[in-house]
Amino acid sequence: MKEIIILVAIIISLYVLMPNSDASIFDSEIIQIDSDFFSENNFKRYLIFGNQKNDLIQNSSIYGIQSDKGFFTVSVLSQKSAQLLSAQGYYIIEDSRLDFHSEISDASRIGKITGSEQAKINYSSTGNGTIIAVVDTGVDFSNPDIQHSLARDKANYPIMLDADGQGLVLTGTTFLAKIDKYDMVRNQILPLPKNVTSSVYVNEDGVFLDMLRGNGTNITIYNSFFPQIGNSITFNATINHDLKIGNSNKDYIKSKSGIYHLGVIFQGSMEKLQVIPVLVVDSNFSGVYDTVIPDLSTSWTDYVRFDDLYNTNLDDSEYDFDFTDESPIVLGSGEEFLLYDYDDDEINDYSAGTLGAQVLDIYGVMNNSTRIDSLDPLDSVLLPGLDKSGNFFGLMTDFMGHGTASTASIVSSGKQMYHIYNNTKTYSITGVAPDAKIIPVKALWLGDTIYGWLWAAGFDNKNNWEFSGKPRVDIISNSWGISNFPTSKTSPGMDILSLILSMLVTPHSISDDYPGVTIVSSAGNSGHGYGTIGLPNVSPYGITVGATTNNVFVGYGPFSGQPRFGNYTTHYNEIVDFSSRGPGIIGDPKPDLMSIGAYGFTPSSVLKLERDSKEESFSLFGGTSMAAPLVSGSAAILIEELQKQSQNYDPFLIKNILMSTATDLNNDAFTQGAGLSNVLSALDYVNGNNGKFLVTNDSSYQNIKKILDPAITNTNSTIFGFEKFKLSPKSYSMTSWFAGQLFTGDRSSTTWSITNPSNKPLPISILPQKLIMSHQNQFSGVTSIIPDDTADKDNVFLPNFLNLSDVISHDSLSDYYSDTSPIPKQSTLMVLNVNFLFSEFMNKTATTYADDIKISSLYIYDWIDDNKDLEINSDELSLVNRAGSWGTVQELRVSDPNEKFDGTPLVGIYPVPTRFSYWQGNTNLNSTSMDYTVIASYYSKESWPLVWSESTDVIVPPKQTITTDVTLVIPDDLQPGVYQGFIQFKGESHTVNAPVSFVVKSKVIPNIPIVINGTTTTDVLYGNAYTKGAFDMSSRYMAGDWRQYYFDVEDDTINSAAIEISWENKDTNLSVFAMNPNGKIISTNVPSGVFGHFLEWPSLDWLGNSLFSQGGGFFPVKNKDNTSTVLYIPINQTGTYTLLTHTTLFAGNNITEPISLIAKFTDIYSETISETISETISETIPETIPETIPAIMDIIPSETDKIVISDDSLSLGIIVGLIFGILIGVICILILKANSPTVKQDL
DSSP: OHHHHHHHHHHHHHHHHSOOOOOGGGOOSSSBOOTTTTOBOOEEEEEEEESSOOHHHHHHEEEEEEETTEEEEEEEEEHHHHHHHHHTTOEEEEOOBOEEOOOOOBTTOHHHHHSHHHHHHHHOOSSTTOEEEEEESOOOOOSTTTGGGBOBOTTOOBOOEETTSTTEEEOOEEEEOEEOTTSOEEOOOSOOOTTOOEEEEEETTEEEEOOOSTTOOEEEEEOTTTTTBSSSSEEEEEOOSOEEEESSSSSBOOOSSSEEEEEEEEEEOSSOEEEEEEEEEOSSBTTBOOEEEEOHHHHHHHHTTTTSTTOOSOOGGGOOOBSTTSOOEETTSSOOEEEEOTTOSSSOOEEEEEETOEEBOTTOGGGTOOSGGGBOGGGOOBOOSBOTTSSEEEEEOOSSOHHHHHHHHHHOBSOSOBOTTSSSOOBBOBOSSTTOEEEEEEOOBHHHHHHHHHHHTTEEEESEEEEOSSOSOSEEEEOEEBOOGGGGTBOTTSSHHHHHHHHHHSTTSSSTTOOOOEEEEEOOSOTTSSSOOOBTTTOTTSEEEEEEEEGGGTTSGGGTTOGGGOSBOOOEEEEOTTOOOOOOTTSOOOOOEEEEEEOEEEEOOOOOSSTTOOOOSEEEEOSHHHHHHHHHHHHHHHHHHHHHTTOOOOHHHHHHHHHHTOBOOSSOHHHHTTOBOOHHHHHHHHTTOTTOOEEEESSHHHHHHHHHHHHHHTSOGGGGTOSOOOOOSSOOOBSSEEEEEEOTTOEEEEEEEEEEOSSSOEEEEEEEEEEEEEEEEEEEEEOOOEEOTTOSSSSOEEOEEEEGGGSSOOOSGGGGGOOSOSSOTTOSEEEEEEEOOHHHHBOTTSSSTTSSBOOEEEEEEEEOOTTOSSOOOGGGEEEEEEEOOSSSEEEEEEESGGGSOSSEEEEEEEEOSEEEETTTEEEEEEOOOOEEEEEEEEEEEEEOTTEEESOSEEEEOTTEEEEEEEEEEOOTTOOSEEEEEEEEEEOSSOEEEEEEEEEEOEEOOTTOOEEEOOOOOOOOSSOSSEEEOOOOTTSOTTOSEEEEEEEEEOOTTOOEEEEEEEOSOTTOEEEEEEEOTTSBEEEESSOOOTTGGGGTOOOTTBOOOBTTBSSOOBOOOOSSBTTEEEEEEEOOSOEEEEEEEEEEEOOOSSSEEEOEEEEEEESSOHHHHHHHSHHHHHHHSOSOOOSOOOOOOOSSOOTTOOOOOOHHHHHHHHHHHHHHHHHHHHHHHHHHHOOSOOOOOOO
């Protein structure tokens, strides 16, 4: 507690010293705004559940669903109002911003790695006829490489959805022109009608909108930054300059009705603001508004007005305020893009979005409810892209760029050429499925995604969600997730968002005639620890995609001239260290597939940040954010081919074909799934070529459904507008086999189907396999900061190089002189780790926690000594893989290591030359040496004796499917936990690696202790009773290493449990969560506090976000002693309870650490438990059990749920909540106000 108070005090002191926030970003010379409008506010978005709405909820709701069984709504409230509602018994979750998982003739090598390049050659399939919904930050279609991809309806109108409500543009300010029978404009004499704002006049200079009438014309403007900035969703402004609409009374912009509509687009990023006057006219039929004319030249002048240091005060003459020199935009013309070329070089410099987005009017603005306290969710409507009455239109924008990059990785045409490496050679960038069509769905919040998904899947919101009869898209692509799952009080995969995803994938789940939609999600960037896939990406039935390497970034931009990245782009297709890993919370194998994630180039918006910028419109993209859309594009190509072959399909078949035709990366199932997605191989299967075949089993779907059903049943789906919310009873085949949650001694069997589409019989061997560590070697050393004296720029440093042959165990003197390869011949996987003591990583004597950190990263190279001088030169290095994190253990992997090195395998340890602070980033203080240990682990595939197949060799006749049974037998002495492996189906020219996992759960007997002894090992693959070092303070909440334990309660008299978890080193820290059979978090050793979840504070040990971290920082919180923690758990139903451990900090003494556990379930309450089991626990783990930790409230309380919170715990929770409420508020303000650069130091 002392450390927490010190931390709060220090951060408050830092805050006091920070300057006031700079509001100049919202200044404009085009419009005049009340300077007090853009002040910080305390409004936030909340998800509210309950039975009956009170006035506060009724008046604050944005949108939602009402039924006779309850309601769900998204509301904008102050924190005080949210706390008041919570105290009245409503269930409230703060709406979460989504975590977006970004991290050669064709520069990106996408076509080669995904197989799409050859698929086009062999089968002429490029995604034609398919539609993909990209649910993301929006899409900017300004780049010519992606303009063609915008999906359109039969009238050629763009199909776009803004579920976030950002893109609404109000054009209700009207001007009346007097037009005579000769179509000539005359000056007005008569008084204006009441519904007209001002008039149009004509003089010798032309025809103008009279903006200066009276005290100036007020224009109502939509605030696209709300609720983050501004005190309301709309505001009034004036333009103190008349706007030109014609050159003479005969030559002017025509309006058939004579009424011109004016508005202002007010949008942008936190870096630069766009203010664009826009005119809307009815050019063809009176009263039917069909043409939008943006004054982009005036807006551009305003946008770049600060770029010239010598011209900060522009004269009015610089702003033309003239619509006559602009290009009219007509909906349906195919040219709905707001683009401007300021220097007439035929390359656009300015982009303001795409006209025609349907915007969800979440704030009820078009119902004249522009105040937050007077909105009605039932009045929320999906607005048309252009109002025929001329009062508004919708724009699709993407100022974050993430959704644009996701889209471009799929559909880039490859027609534009780019100078990527700053040399004379130019490169194209071609997406995986260039002929697929894209429907952008802008969703920046959790609450928006539900609407976006359902709309894309073909549902319409008519108080309840009703299926329209046909999905709007074939595929939904999600490159985002939510990592701080404790705020939802449900485990990932069993939360409402994940359940909806599972429903949308499954045919006939939400509606009897619903066919299902393929949904592809990024795994996340929280690796290298296990269990790091967040919600909803871990949903069992969707396709989850991890990331592989693609070293095209070497030599580009900031990576150029840095010796640690080498000199070649040769290597690719290794597992990326940050790629999130499985298993899922129920124990199922995840991820499913892999694709490029580090890195690739994609076309980007043409929007320049500065007037004279020479940067071309492309960007380096990566993370699992790139991997997911690449698999989405592969799925589009597969669907196109199936349609050409007139083959029926559903989302499960699409997933099964992609998994059955993936390329094995020789990693474990929880890391790679089935392997690298290969669409050429998938199309070979569809066409019966090259020996490809399909493998599925008949039990995974039902085994998963059995576990999900209680959570589904316990969810009041009617409040989300679902009349039907149940997984189909029909069983769907799956390639991965989840054998279920089992006891020791149990058996689980499944029937595998092998489908041969070819005209030839296929002999296939069936081999259950798992990865076994065969060799392990290590080397210890000390890092040095080594400047590169040969570099042509300052601050360039060399890695500490180490020959891999030095990382080896020497059993005899002759071993020191051996010339043999350090890599064992049978190895299919090499895992390289480097670990440091926590005291080396973090200065624990620093005044502020995590304010003094030393970091080192890990590299592996192929070194070919070209000049034979035995001197390592970076020009001779080819980077194979790398790993970098803010943690005590780094990990990289190399598959088939004997095939990857043409020269000498060389290890590089790169100590970052300066120290870092979690709060402020680079301290610019010189780093010092660190003691380290490098461990090289080698794995090979061996037979898996737990799995038995009735047939080891089969022959599948042409055009037929055969079946064979496989049985899993659980030994009596197998330790509880989760297990993984593969069943390999090996043909003559094709192999399917079907991921397999199962859970061994503990059978609970009242008052009989369950003991799980820790395992001492240095095996870094997933195992039970130990954890690996994987925390990363620069990553997200899910970063670290997670382990799962399961307890089956069948005795309904049991109502309490006590569990103690212990580990070895005091610098290691474990957070622990207990979930009931419905997936709800019912207890934890790191509760958020009574009001913590209102303050974006998922758990007590979390440091929050900072300038240089996305939420991966944790503080050591111990509720018993330095190496153990205790939980009390309320038991209120029978079923399987899950215990989830999260290694938030790791001592670094080794690369793994044992975890021991003792649990006791009883039919008496916690006060008695502490007396009756203390002796039992003390025999295994000394120390006494502390007072009860408060249980976390259930997600949607029902009548059968019980919440156990003692008075003492409530007081403690309030204190903790208040302390950390102050802390998180200060941190958030600190982040917003800090002037430090936001680019994270490359490790």
